[in-house]
Amino acid sequence: MRMTALMQKALDGAWLRHEVLAENVANSETPGYRRQDADFRTALAKAVEPRVTLLTTSGRHVDYRGSGGIRVTQDEGWITPDGNGVDMDREMAEVSANAMYYAAVSRQLSGYLSLIRKAVTEGRR
Numbered sequence: 001m002r003m004t005a006l007m008q009k010a011l012d013g014a015w016l017r018h019e020v021l022a023e024n025v026a027n028s029e030t031p032g033y034r035r036q037d038a039d040f041r042t043a044l045a046k047a048v049e050p051r052v053t054l055l056t057t058s059g060r061h062v063d064y065r066g067s068g069g070i071r072v073t074q075d076e077g078w079i080t081p082d083g084n085g086v087d088m089d090r091e092m093a094e095v096s097a098n099a100m101y102y103a104a105v106s107r108q109l110s111g112y113l114s115l116i117r118k119a120v121t122e123g124r125r
Helices: 003-026 040-048 088-123
Strands: 036-039 071-074
Touching: 003 036, 003 040, 003 088, 036 040
Parallel strands: none
Antiparallel strands: 036 071
16 A cells, blocks of 8 residues: 555544544533544554455355444443533543644655655756
């Protein structure tokens, strides 16, 4: 997989996670709302693992490939008496950590593209 495609997937996953975390914050006082989270790191790890094609010779063989998508899960942890599962301190910490991750990947992508741009422009001389 090309480096730019890998970093784009990382940015897409971080953006999705930000949207899910923002939804948690928006519903922090909604009775019965359960906290959700996006598992994009597993999807990213699957995207970069070597591709192996397995031969299936029988209908009883199990397809080892999952959907490969980003899974949004409900957290069954901490719950208030009204059934709400959002802890604002946890959500704000997760939002902050996710924003730092997004910024780090963005800087890495920008640096990588800058190196490519420099190699192309230097090669013309």
